[in-house]
Every structure is written in structure tokens, then in C-alpha cells.
Amino acid sequence: MAKTSRTVRIQFFSEYLLASRISSCKKCPRLAEYLAEHREKNPDWYCMPVPGFGDPNAKIVLLGLAPGLKGANRTGRPFTGDAAGIWLYRILFQRGFCNNEESISRDDNTGLRNIYIANVVKCVPPGNKPTGEEVNTCSPFLQEELKLLDSAKVVVCFGKVAHDAYFKIRKLLHPELKGKDFPFGHAAVHEFEGAPQIMLDSFHPSRLNTNTGRLTWEMWEQVFEVATELAK
Ligand code: SF4
Structure with a gap:
């Protein structure tokens, strides 16, 4: 059903408020300290929690792990300014x-249609590895983002951490779900009874995965073909 202009305005305002709360969050002491260190070292960098970016009416949500140190953490937009972002925006x-x-930057004129990009953890973690506790602490923000993205039909999880984080959200409503019945696998599709979105797995487009051939361009295209089909 088409949204009324009032609904669209409320959604826009809710997203704005959520992005503001994310940007000022310091709930994870280790990550807040790491950000402060980098802010001091690199005053021109963004160095704050990075909210999601994209089309609020997207049917496809892309879920990454966390801002890259010299990517989203530097520029302030998910998957912007690093090798993973080159693969993502190209496709x-x-x-x-x-x-x-x-x-390239938050100020370029990049816009997305039918796609929304979010990260499981909104702050850059040391060594690109958030702790389980940090993933859990940030999860309510992801849950709020997904709730606002009420047109989303598919969540593409880049990597096992994103897969597990999204699965945990589904499990909140259905504690009987078992992780072993939803194993991570490239291009694997997982449906949850009564859930608004289908989960689709992909290897993360990290430099490590793309340089080693763990994720090839053909495999990458395959994921977007499947996502497009599922979102119809
Ligand atoms: S990772 Fe999430 S919960 Fe933790 S400080 Fe950053 S925004 Fe807050």
C-alpha cells in the first residue's frame, strides 16, 4: 500500500531522531575510547558512530559488520572510502x-534507490572485531532501523557476524529457533515464519575476501541477483 505524505513525514522524522541518537551514543566504553583516540589523531575524520544510509522505502537492506577504520569511520557514511565500498557501490x-x-564522502551526491545500508555495530572496533557484548549492546539500534524500514523484504547479511546478529533479532520473537537450522553460507536463503524479511547470506566484500578469491565478482553478482528476485 502506498504511504501517505503524513506517514512519509513521520518516518523521515523518526529516522532523523534515530540517526541523532546513534551519532551521540557512547554505550560501549571500549569503542567510545577508540573513537576518541582516533578523533584526536585525525581531526579531519568523522570518528563518531555511523548511522545507516539509503532509501527509507528500500525493499533490500544490506547489513555489514561495522564501520571500517579508514572507510565509514573516516567519511561518516557506511561502506564509503575503503576497498569494500568500491565493490559495494560498483555493483x-x-x-x-x-x-x-x-x-567518496558524505557530501557527494550519492543516492540509493530501493537499498538501505546499515552495520551491526555502529562504531569502528579495534582490529575490525567487535565483542559479543558490543554486538548485543548495539542491537536495539539495528532493531529500530529495521522497524522503520517497513518495506524491507530481504536482509542481505555480509558475513557470519551480521548473519548471527540478524538471526538473534528473529530469535527474540521466536526463542524456539535454533541456529543450526540456519547455517551461514554464501547465497544461502533463510526464511522465518511470520517474519517481515527473508535473510540472504553473502561473504563480506572485504579486501581480504576479494583479494583471495573467496568472494569473486561472479559470486557477488549472484547475491544481488537473488536479492533482487526475493524483493519482487
Ligand atoms: S557500538 Fe552502538 S551501542 Fe556501542 S557505542 Fe557505538 S552506537 Fe553505541
């Missing part, structure tokens, strides 16, 4: 989801 552009082939 989004090729498939008509993005107006630019590259996302």
Missing part, C-alpha cells in the same frame, strides 16, 4: 540501485 550502480559508481 549497486551496475544494477541501478545507486546514481554513482563510487561513494
Whole structure:
């Protein structure tokens, strides 16, 4: 059903408020300290928690792990300014989801259509490894983001941590679900009874995965083909 202009305005305002709360959050002491260290070392960097980015009416949500130190943490936009972002925005552009082939900074004119990008953890973690406690602490923000993205039909989880984080959210409503019945696998599709979204797994487009051939361009295209089909 098409949204009324009032509904769209409320959604926009709710997203704005959520993004403001995320940006000022310091609930994880280790991550807040790490951000403060980098803010001091690199005063030109963004160095704050990074909210999601994209189309509020997206049917496809892309879920990454956390801001990259020299990527989203530097620029302030998910998957912007690092090697993973080059892969991501290139395929989004090729498939008509993005107006630019590259996302360089928060101030460029990049816009997404039918895609929303979020991270499980909104603050850059040391060594790119958030603790389980940090993932759990940040989960309510992801839950709020998903609630606002009420047109979303597919959540594409980049990597096992994103897969597990999304699965845990589903398990909150259905504690009987067992992780072993939903194993992570590239291009694996997982449906949850009564859930608004289907989960689709993908290897993360990290430099490590793309350089070693663990994730090839063909495998990457396959995930977006499946996501597009599932979102119809
Ligand atoms: S990771 Fe999430 S919960 Fe933790 S400080 Fe950052 S925004 Fe807050």
C-alpha cells in the first residue's frame, strides 16, 4: 500500500531522531575510547558512530559488520572510502540501485534507490572485531532501523557476524529457533515464519575476501541477483 505524505513525514522524522541518537551514543566504553583516540589523531575524520544510509522505502537492506577504520569511520557514511565500498557501490550502480559508481564522502551526491545500508555495530572496533557484548549492546539500534524500514523484504547479511546478529533479532520473537537450522553460507536463503524479511547470506566484500578469491565478482553478482528476485 502506498504511504501517505503524513506517514512519509513521520518516518523521515523518526529516522532523523534515530540517526541523532546513534551519532551521540557512547554505550560501549571500549569503542567510545577508540573513537576518541582516533578523533584526536585525525581531526579531519568523522570518528563518531555511523548511522545507516539509503532509501527509507528500500525493499533490500544490506547489513555489514561495522564501520571500517579508514572507510565509514573516516567519511561518516557506511561502506564509503575503503576497498569494500568500491565493490559495494560498483555493483549497486551496475544494477541501478545507486546514481554513482563510487561513494567518496558524505557530501557527494550519492543516492540509493530501493537499498538501505546499515552495520551491526555502529562504531569502528579495534582490529575490525567487535565483542559479543558490543554486538548485543548495539542491537536495539539495528532493531529500530529495521522497524522503520517497513518495506524491507530481504536482509542481505555480509558475513557470519551480521548473519548471527540478524538471526538473534528473529530469535527474540521466536526463542524456539535454533541456529543450526540456519547455517551461514554464501547465497544461502533463510526464511522465518511470520517474519517481515527473508535473510540472504553473502561473504563480506572485504579486501581480504576479494583479494583471495573467496568472494569473486561472479559470486557477488549472484547475491544481488537473488536479492533482487526475493524483493519482487
Ligand atoms: S557500538 Fe552502538 S551501542 Fe556501542 S557505542 Fe557505538 S552506537 Fe553505541
